Amino acid sequence: MNGVRIGIVGAGFIGNMHAQLLAEIPRAAVTAIYDTQLDRAQALARKVEAEAASSLTALLERVDAVYITAPNRTHPDIALAALDRGCHVFCEKPMAVSLEAARAMLEASEQSDRVFQVGHNRRFAPVYRKVKELINTDRFRPHSAHIKMNRGELLDPPWVGQPDVTGGFLYETTIHMLDMVRWLFGDVTSVMVAGSAHEYGEVDDFSMLLTFASGMHATLASSADASWFFPFERIEIFAHHATIETQEMVGVTYTEGLDSRLTTFSFHHLSREDQWGYRSEDEAFIRSILDGAPVTVSTWDGYKAVELVEACYRSLRTGERIPLDV
Ligand SMILES: NC(=O)c1ccc[n+]([C@@H]2O[C@H](COP(=O)([O-])OP(=O)(O)OC[C@H]3O[C@@H](n4cnc5c(N)ncnc54)[C@H](O)[C@@H]3O)[C@@H](O)[C@H]2O)c1
Known part of the structure; x- marks a missing residue:
């Protein structure tokens, strides 16, 4: 062939x-x-x-x-x-x-x-491509962001609840958003993480504070046994009198200025394979x-995502803010 x-x-x-x-x-x-x-x-x-x-x-x-x-x-x-x-x-x-x-x-x-x-x-999902397009304009320079990435369970497939196979919940699920923030907002300069263990023999609920080389900062909440309440994944980005909000992989809504107009881009019509990239x-x-x-x-992107996960687990263990090389 x-x-x-x-x-x-x-x-x-x-x-x-x-x-x-x-x-x-x-x-x-x-x-x-x-x-x-x-x-x-x-x-x-x-x-x-x-x-x-x-x-x-x-x-x-x-x-x-x-x-x-x-x-x-x-x-x-x-x-x-x-x-x-x-x-x-x-x-x-x-x-x-x-x-x-x-x-x-x-x-x-x-x-x-x-x-x-x-x-x-x-990185290939139309929702996140649209966000990247919006924040690369002079009209929308992000100050901060508020992100969540939850799961309902760590049961399916069965190995996702076994940290010796996954490397830990952050490696299995939250790494998607840790890569996403690097792609959208640039290099992360520090992470500070709190967490607690509930259902799965590992820390399965996290609150994180991230800072960026750009001067931006963001919070990221990620729980493994919250629920499948839609949207279980969302990014809110705040700029000068402007906000962007995503809904899972199906929609982006944004507003500029102080009036009440909203613009929504919807990807409801796409198949799951296309929505998710x-x-x-x-x-x-x-x-x-x-x-x-x-x-x-690239493998550099893959490496930097692993580095971020490792920094988060280190912050959790030590209770300290962990700086990252840029
Ligand atoms: N990018 C995404 O959105 C996304 C979604 C789901 C899974 N994943 C990743 O894909 C990988 C697989 O996840 P899944 O949900 O398809 O799991 P799965 O359990 O459904 O499938 C994994 C398969 O690998 C087989 N397997 C186990 N060890 C093997 C080995 N050494 N060599 C060959 N086959 C082996 C298992 O028998 C099983 O059939 C994981 O790393 C997961 O994190 C990514």
Whole structure:
């Protein structure tokens, strides 16, 4: 075939999502699936007309690029093996669950000429693209922001409640917003974090205060056992007589000036794959491989997100405000 032969490692929820989106991209073909549970690999292989591979090595031998969609702690070993074999890599978030492993991946990708993209999909979501467009104007220079990212549970899939697999709740869920604030507001200069443990044998409820090199500051609340009350994810941004507010991945409302006019952009009509940016991130990965387009979410971005999570956990442990290098 012409185009990119892709292998999927981990045939669960997000592996299925990517495989089915990739199957719709003309210049890509999912050709192999590997999962430690063979029946899962076989089921997905049937859906996208690929072959189930008997091992990671067998998969890497027959593809040009690999999607790492297995649980968090497995990502570094699979990514390093794939780069070693000369494959392009798409690695789901979090890139790694320790700074040491993230640094090894960053260095390996810098020494390689292969494309390495990290799955911070929200950067491709139309809601957040609209926010980025709005705050890049002279009319809207943010002073501060108020952010929440909640979950109803850490039960599904079962490993999301096991910190030895996830690296901790911040790695599993909140890392999406920690990457998002860097993308929207620039480098974070410090974090101060309070937290408490309730349901899941780990700290599962966090209140954070972030400062930025731009002079901005933000609060971020993130609870693992709040509820699925909509929107469970929201950013409010405040500027001179102006406010932007997001609703999940479906809408952005903003107002400028002191009168009561509001402008709303709605993405209700889009599919979930498009609202959440999954289709666009997959298309971007293929463009980077075949057309040399710049990598949209790099290993540096993946590393900086891991660094932020680590700084948050350190602040929680020590009770101190943790400065970050810019
Ligand atoms: N970007 C997003 O919005 C998003 C959404 C969901 C999940 N994720 C990430 O994707 C990854 C997978 O999450 P999920 O919800 O699809 O989990 P899942 O449990 O549904 O699927 C994971 C699959 O990986 C398989 N697996 C486990 N260890 C493996 C290994 N060493 N090699 C190959 N396969 C292995 C499991 O058998 C399972 O089928 C996680 O890192 C998660 O954080 C990202």
